[in-house]
Amino acid sequence: MWLKNITLLNFKNYSDANISFSKTVNAFVGNNGAGKTNLLDAIHYLCLCKGYFNPIDSQQIKTAEDLFLIQGDFDRKEKNEKITCGVKRNQKKQFKRNKKEYDKLASHIGLFPLVMISPYDTNLIMEGSEERRKFMDNVISQTDGSYLDELIFYNRHLQNRNALLKQMSITRSYDPSLLEIYNDQLVASGNKIYAKRQQFMTEFIPLFDQYYRFLTEDKEEVNLQYQSQLADVSFEQLLLQSIEKDKVLERTTTGIHKDELVFTIRTTPLKKFGSQGQQKSFLIALKLAQYAYLQRYKGFKPLLLLDDIFDKLDEFRMQKLMEMVSHDDFGQIFITDTGRERVMAVFQKIQVPITLFEVVNGSIQHA
Template identity: 50%
Template structure:
């Protein structure tokens, strides 16, 4: 699978662009703030119906404009796919596949698998557990639609339980019977979500460790540990035990919405001891493992977006990453960098077909 053509109108700092891509490697070169990352984000948008960086759709519209359009022409399993997204401020966005609008955006997730590696991924290491849950759920959702449905239903039930808890708190009521329905629903949904997260991590870890060992030349040991309240048994029983506490706080303290991934380097939290290069290697290995996982489960090679990927990596790690990118395991790859000659040298060494684009002030020109 690959994207052949991208058309943008008023998307971030790009007022208008029509771009024809290579099915191999595509390089976008320009200064910081030129718009390179915005091109990658537009491609991401067509896969996930949202920006990688900004969840508020209206903020992705070019300043002083009222709408944006993002369109892509793909080749997927030897068939053409046309994906369209249009948004007017203060209105619902329209997302279409081959001119037919989706009833629910969740129906689109997984059609165009994609993996993005960006400097903002450091949030996985530096921020709270929500970022790491989003990582797990984002990967699983690309190949398992029932999981995504369960996750959405769980979140709706959680909102209802929290609303009930707030009412109990405001009324200073001890009538906890109102929670029975939500506890039962959360139990059933949580068990399925928990089981699929466990299976995902169990399969992901050895692949992740393989990639990290390759890029780092086997010099460091890393680990991922999945943490969940459900390790301790039935969620329904745990919710029963904390009802009084939850009623005082006004929100639910137990459940898969509190799950986390422990990221370890040499047995210690990577956040506390790792260098910038080690953190970047950790994240790259995690995303490459994600790529292999998705390819295995849905049979389609995801598009790979590498945003400013070589920064903070030493030459040895950069060269090993380059060797990985040049292998046939990857199909279409996008790379951004500020250094034209450095990037050109890198991609020429891969021996793959490539195109180079100069990006400046929101203008994208093929070399």
């Protein structure tokens, strides 16, 4: 799979842009604030129906305009696929494949798999467990449409149960029959999600280990572990055990919405004891494992987007990364960087051709 071209209208700082890409490496160079990352975000929209950095669609519309439009032509399994995303202020987002609008956006997820590596990814290490669950859910959802549906069901059941707990607190009344119904719904969805997360992590962890060892030449011992309350006690039992606590706090305190990915280096938390270089290597290995996992299940190569990572890596790690992603295992790649000469030097060294674009204040031209 590869993206042949993209058209932007009033998207972020772009008034009007139309670009054709190569099948291999495409690099956007220019000063900070010129709009390089915005191009990657537009590609992310086409593949996953939303931006990578900001979930609010209306905030992506160019200042003083009423709408934005992104359109791209993909070669997917040797067929042309036209994807269109349009957002008007105060209106529902329109998303079309070959001019036919989707009934639900979830139907699009996974058709055009994508992996993005960005400085923003430090949130996976530094922020709370929700960020790490989102990462896990994003990967699984791109390979399993029923998983995304189950997540939606689970969150709906969780909201219902939490609303009942709050109502019980206000009215000082206890409705065990209704609570039992919500418990059964939550358990049914939660058990399916837990099983799929378990299966995913069994396959994902060896991929992660492989890439981390390559990036660091096996010099560091790190560990990625999936933790869930359901590992030791059934979900039904957990809900029964926690009911008094739930009533006091007016929310559901146990379940798969509390699952965690634990990152450690030499058995200590990566967040506290990992150097910047070690944390960056960990994050890149996570994303490359995501790429390998998606390729395994989709049967073709996802898009790989590398945002401003040359600035964030030392020369050794940058060289190892470029050696890896320029291998035949990877397909179309999009890169942003402030230094034209640096990008050219990196790819000349590993003898990989690139297509270079210069970005200046929302305009793009071949460099």
